[in-house]
Amino acid sequence: MGRAQYTIRRILQAIPVLLGVVTITYFLMEAMPGDPVSIMLGPSPSAQQAAAIRAKYGLDQPVWLRYLNYLWDVVQLDLGTSLYYEVPVTQKILERLPVTVLLLVSSFTFAIVTSIPLGIISAQRRNKPTDHIARVVALLGVSTPSFWIGLVLIIVFAYQVSWFPATNLVLPWASPAEVGVDSQFDVLVTSLHHLVLPTVSLGTLQMAALTRIERSSMLEVLGEEYVKLARAYGVKETTILRKHAFRNAQLPLITLLGLQLTSAIGGAVLTETVFSINGMGTLIITAINNQDFALVVGTTLVLGLVFVVGVILTDLSYAYIDPRVTFEDAD
Amino acid sequence: MATTTGSDTDSRTENESQPVESDPEQPAANVGWRYTVSQVRRDPTALAGLGIITIAMVVAAVAFLDQVVLPVFGIEQYAIAQAVWMSPNAEVAPQLLPPAWTTNVFGEGTWVHPLGTDDRGRDILARVFYGTRIAMSVGVIATTIALVFGMLVGSVAGYYGGRIDDVLMRAVETLYAIPFLVLVIVFMVAFGRNLTFAMIGVGIANIPTFARLIRSRVLSVREEDYIEAARAAGVRDRNIIFRHVIPNSFAPVLVQATLQIGVAILIVAGLSFLGFGAQPPTPSWGQMLSQSRDYMLPDPWFSIWPGLAILITVVGFNLLGDGLRDALDPRINN
Numbered sequence: 001m002g003r004a005q006y007t008i009r010r011i012l013q014a015i016p017v018l019l020g021v022v023t024i025t026y027f028l029m030e031a032m033p034g035d036p037v038s039i040m041l042g043p044s045p046s047a048q049q050a051a052a053i054r055a056k057y058g059l060d061q062p063v064w065l066r067y068l069n070y071l072w073d074v075v076q077l078d079l080g081t082s083l084y085y086e087v088p089v090t091q092k093i094l095e096r097l098p099v100t101v102l103l104l105v106s107s108f109t110f111a112i113v114t115s116i117p118l119g120i121i122s123a124q125r126r127n128k129p130t131d132h133i134a135r136v137v138a139l140l141g142v143s144t145p146s147f148w149i150g151l152v153l154i155i156v157f158a159y160q161v162s163w164f165p166a167t168n169l170v171l172p173w174a175s176p177a178e179v180g181v182d183s184q185f186d187v188l189v190t191s192l193h194h195l196v197l198p199t200v201s202l203g204t205l206q207m208a209a210l211t212r213i214e215r216s217s218m219l220e221v222l223g224e225e226y227v228k229l230a231r232a233y234g235v236k237e238t239t240i241l242r243k244h245a246f247r248n249a250q251l252p253l254i255t256l257l258g259l260q261l262t263s264a265i266g267g268a269v270l271t272e273t274v275f276s277i278n279g280m281g282t283l284i285i286t287a288i289n290n291q292d293f294a295l296v297v298g299t300t301l302v303l304g305l306v307f308v309v310g311v312i313l314t315d316l317s318y319a320y321i322d323p324r325v326t327f328e329d330a331d
Numbered sequence: 332m333a334t335t336t337g338s339d340t341d342s343r344t345e346n347e348s349q350p351v352e353s354d355p356e357q358p359a360a361n362v363g364w365r366y367t368v369s370q371v372r373r374d375p376t377a378l379a380g381l382g383i384i385t386i387a388m389v390v391a392a393v394a395f396l397d398q399v400v401l402p403v404f405g406i407e408q409y410a411i412a413q414a415v416w417m418s419p420n421a422e423v424a425p426q427l428l429p430p431a432w433t434t435n436v437f438g439e440g441t442w443v444h445p446l447g448t449d450d451r452g453r454d455i456l457a458r459v460f461y462g463t464r465i466a467m468s469v470g471v472i473a474t475t476i477a478l479v480f481g482m483l484v485g486s487v488a489g490y491y492g493g494r495i496d497d498v499l500m501r502a503v504e505t506l507y508a509i510p511f512l513v514l515v516i517v518f519m520v521a522f523g524r525n526l527t528f529a530m531i532g533v534g535i536a537n538i539p540t541f542a543r544l545i546r547s548r549v550l551s552v553r554e555e556d557y558i559e560a561a562r563a564a565g566v567r568d569r570n571i572i573f574r575h576v577i578p579n580s581f582a583p584v585l586v587q588a589t590l591q592i593g594v595a596i597l598i599v600a601g602l603s604f605l606g607f608g609a610q611p612p613t614p615s616w617g618q619m620l621s622q623s624r625d626y627m628l629p630d631p632w633f634s635i636w637p638g639l640a641i642l643i644t645v646v647g648f649n650l651l652g653d654g655l656r657d658a659l660d661p662r663i664n665n
Contacts, residue, residue, distance in 0.1 A: 020505030024514075139653075143645035144595065145600050148620060148638035155631040210600040266512030270601050274624075284513060285605060288520050296517065304508045 003319070014308045021304035022074060025297045026067055032291065034262030074301070080294030081286055084287065089298035097302060098281035099171065101271065104306075105262065106195050108257070109162055115207045116253075119214025120241065123222060134211065141208020146267040150274035157197060167276045169194045196319035202271040206260050213256050217249040224248075251322055258314030261307050340485050370658030376550025377654020383647025387463055395466035398613070408422065412457060415440050419457040419614045424448045427589040427630045436629050446636050450622060455633065458614040459640045465608070465615040466644060469530050478588055481541020486572045488542070489549025500546070507539040512601060529602055533595050544587055548580035555579075581661040586652055593648035600641050616641050 039323050054060040063070070075079065079089035122134035158166035172191040179187050221227065222245055230240050269281030276282075280299055287295035371377040397411040409418035417423060424441075428448040431440040440447060446455040488499040488664035506514070522528045552558060553576070561571050602608045603617025610619065616637040623633040 016501055017505050017508050020502065021509055024505065024509065025517060028517050028521040139646060139649055140642070143597075143649050144642050145597050145604075145617075145638065147601060147604055148634075148641065149625065151620065151624065152633045152638065155627050158632070159628050262507065262510050265510035266598075266601070269510075270511050270604065273605060284516075288516060300509060300513055301519065303510050303513060307508050307510065312472060 006319065007312075007316060010312045014312060017305060017308055018301065020299050022071065022297065023067075025090070025300040026070060029288055029296055030063055032293075034230050042194075049327065065071070070297075079298035079301070082290040082292055082295040084290040084295065089294050093280070093298060093302050096278060096280050096283045097306075098173075099277060100265075100281060101170070101306070102171070102195075103198060103202060103271065103277065103279060104261070104264055106199045108206060110199050110203035111206035111210055112257075115210035115214055118207075119211045120218055120246070121219035122215040124218065124237075124241065131215075134215070138208040138211040138215075141204050142212070144204065145270075146201055146205055147270040147274050149204050150197065150271055153201055153270065154274070164197050165194055166197065169275065169277045181200045185293070187192070198271050198275045198277065202264065202267050205267060207262060208261060210253055210256065213252050214249065217252045218245060221245045221249045247321065251318065254314050254318050254321065258311040261310040265303050265307060335558065367582075367655070367659065371654060373652075374654045376650050377658060380647045380650025380652070380654055383643060384651060387467055387644050387647060390460060390463040391467035394461045395468070398461070400414055403604045412461070417454050417457055419453060419461040420455070420612045422452045424452045424454065426450055426452045427626055427633065429630060430632050433632070435632075447630070447632055449619070449633060450626060455619075455636055457507070458619060459616070459636050461614045462616040462619065462637065462640065462645070465526065465613070466596045466599060466641065467604070469526065469533065469599040470592040470648075472530045473533035473537060473595045473599075474588055474592045476531060477537030477591065478541050478584070480534070481538045481664050482545050482577060482584070483547025484538065485542035486549050489546035490553060490568065490572055490576060496546075499542070503542045506536070509536075511536050511598060515598065515602060516605070516607055519602075524607060524610075529599060529608055533598050533602075536598075537591060537595065540591060541586065544583060545577070545580055548583060549576050552576050552579050582655075586656045586659065589648055589652035589655060592654070593645040594595050596641065596648070 051060075059066075070080070077090065079093070081087070082092055085092055118134050118137070122131045125131045153164075154166040157164045168193045170187065172188050174187055174191070176183055176187050179190055181187055181190060222240075223235050227240055227244055230244050231237075235244075265281075268279065269284065271277070272279045272281035273285065280303060284296060284299040284303075287299060288290075371381065380589060393411065397409055401410055402408045407413075409420060412418045413421075424444055425438050426448060427437040427450055428444055429435040429436070429437070429440045430447045431445045433440050444454045444456065446459065449455055449458065458630075484499050484503060486495040488503075509517075514536045515529070518523075518532040518535065519528045536561045549572075558575055561575060566574075599608060600615075600617035600620070603615045604621045606618075606621065607615055609615040619637040620634060623630075623637070626633050
C-alpha cells in the first residue's frame with residue numbers, strides 16, 4: 001500500500017470514531033436534566049412562546065429524528081446555534097479553537113524540547129546523580145496536578161516576583177494597535193511572554209511522561225546488539241548516541257505523543273480556567289454551566305477531532321521514521 | 332484486513348501505547364501474589380510508595396468512619412475529629428490565617444492551626460486530612476470499575492477476534508477520543524453532579540486503558556500451547572478466559588491499576604477544582620484549591636497545602652507502580 005493510500009485509510013478509519021463521539025455526547029446531553037426552553041424563556045414561559053421555541057429549534061420532534069437531523073447538519077459542517085451566545089456554534093468554535101491549539105502546540109513544544117535531552121542524559125548516565133535527579137523530576141511531573149502547577153507559578157512568578165503575567169493572554173495574531181505596541185514582532189514577543197506560565201503549567205505532565213519513555217526507550221536501544229557491536233569497534237559514545245541509538249529510540253516517544261493529546265486537552269480545560277484564557281476549555285465549561293446543548297456537543301466533537309487528527313499525524317510520522325512499519329499492513 | 336487481530340497498524344499502536352506493559356512477544360511471566368510481595372519487599376522504591384499509600388488509606392479510613400459510618404449510628408458527624416483535634420467544618424478561627432511560622436495581612440500564624448485557616452476560618456490541616464477520603468475512595472473505586480469492565484471488553488475482544496474485536500475496539504477507541512476530563516464532566520452533567528457519578532464517570536473514561544492492555548495480553552497468551560491444550564481438552568471459552576488468560580496478565584494489569592489510581596486522583600482533583608466533585612462543605616483537595624484561587628496574593632499558603640497532599644498521594648501510587656513494574660518485569664531483572 002502506498003503512502004497516500006495509507007493516509008487515506010487512516011482518515012477513513014477516523015470517521016466511525018467521530019461518529020461515535022457525536023453519538024455518545026448527543027445522548028448524554030439528551031439525558032441531561034433541565035429544559036432548554038425554560039433556560040431561554042425564564043422559569044414560567046407562556047405555552048405559546050414555549051411551543052414556538054420548540055418548533056423553531058425542532059425540540060418538538062422525537063429524539064431519534066433530532067439526532068439524525070443533527071448528524072445531517074454536522075455533515076454539512078453546521079453544528080447548530082448556541083443558545084447562550086446566540087451565534088452559530090461553528091463561529092464560536094473557530095474563534096476559540098486557535099487559542100487552545102496555540103496552547104497545546106506551545107506546551108508540546110516545551111515538553112519535547114526538554115524531555116528528549118533529559119531522557120537521553122538520564123539513560124546515558126544510568127544510576128548516576130544526574131539520572132536520579134532527572135527521574136525525580138519526571139516522577140514529580142507525572143504526579144502533580146497541572147492546575148496546581150499553574151497556581152504555584154502564578155503565586156511565585158506573577159505575584160511574588162512579577163516576571164510573567166498571570167492573565168490576559170495576548171495572541172500572536174492580534175493587531176499591534178489592540179496590544180498597544182508598535183509592530184507585529186512586538187506582539188509576538190509579548191505573546192510569548194504571556195504564554196510562558198500556561199505552557200509550563202500544561203506542558204510539565206507531558207514533559208515528565210515523555211522523559212520517562214525517552215529514558216527507558218534509550219536504555220533499551222543502548223542494550224541492542226548493534227550498539228554493542230559499534231562500541232566494540234571503538235565508535236565514540238556520542239556518535240553511537242547520535243547515529244545509532246537516537247532515531248530508533250524515538251518511536252515509542254512519538255506514539256506516546258499522540259496518546260498524550262487526550263490528557264493534554266483535559267489539562268487545557270484546567271489551564272485555561274486557571275489563567276482565564278478564552279479557549280475551547282473555558283468554552284465547554286461555559287456551555288455546560290448554561291446547558292447550551294449544541295455548544296457542548298459541538299465543542300466535544302471538535303476536541304475529539306483535534307485528538308483524532310493528532311493521532312493520525314503521529315501514526316504518519318511513525319511511518320515516515322520507521323521504514324519497517326510503513327506500509328506493510330495487511331489489507 | 333487480518334481476520335483475528337484487526338489491522339497491523341492497530342495492534343502496533345496498541346502494543347506501543349502501553350509503555351508500562353511488558354512486551355507481548357515475551358512469554359507471560361507467571362507470577363502470583365506471593366512472588367509479587369517477595370519482590371516488592373526487596374525494592375525500596377516500591378516500599379516507599381506502599382508506605383505513603385498505607386498512611387493515606389489509614390487517614391481515609393478514619394475520615395470515612397467519622398463522616399459516613401458513625402453518623403449512621405446516630406453519632407454526630409466529625410465526632411472523632413472534634414474529640415482529637417477539631418472538626419474540618421468548624422468555623423472557629425479568624426479567616427485566612429497563614430501557617431504557624433509566618434504572618435500575613437490577616438494576622439499571625441498560630442500553632443492551634445499549624446497550616447493556617449481558610450476563607451471561612453476552618454482549619455486547613457483538618458480539611459486536608461479529611462480530603463484524603465474523597466481522593467482515595469474515588470481513585471480506588473473508579474479504577475476498580477475501569478479494571479473490571481476493561482478486562483471484560485479486552486479479553487472478549489482479544490479472545491474471539493474478528494468482528495467482535497473490531498466492534499469492541501472501535502467503541503473503546505471512540506471513548507478514548509473524547510478528552511477524559513470532558514467525557515467525565517458531560518457524563519456528570521447528564522446523570523448527576525455528585526461523587527458517585529464522578530467515580531462511575533472516571534471509571535468509564537478509564538476503560539480503554541485496561542481494555543487495550545488486556546487485549547494485547549490476550550492476543551499473545553492466546554497462541555500459547557497450554558491454551559491450545561485447554562481448548563483441545565474441551566474447556567469452555569469462558570473458563571479459558573477467566574482461568575488462564577486473565578491470570579496470566581496479572582503483572583502488567585497490577586502495575587497499570589496502581590498507576591491508574593494515581594491518574595484518577597489527579598482527574599478527580601481537577602473535577603473538584605472545576606466544581607464537579609464532592610459538594611461543599613465536604614472537604615476535598617480540588618475544591619480547596621478552587622477556593623484558594625481568590626486569595627493567592629494575600630494568602631499564598633492556602634493554595635499550597637491541598638496541592639502538596641495530591642502530589643504526595645499520587646507520588647505514592649507512582650512509586651509503587653514503578654516498583655512493581657521493575658519487580659515483575661523479567662527483562663529488567665536480567
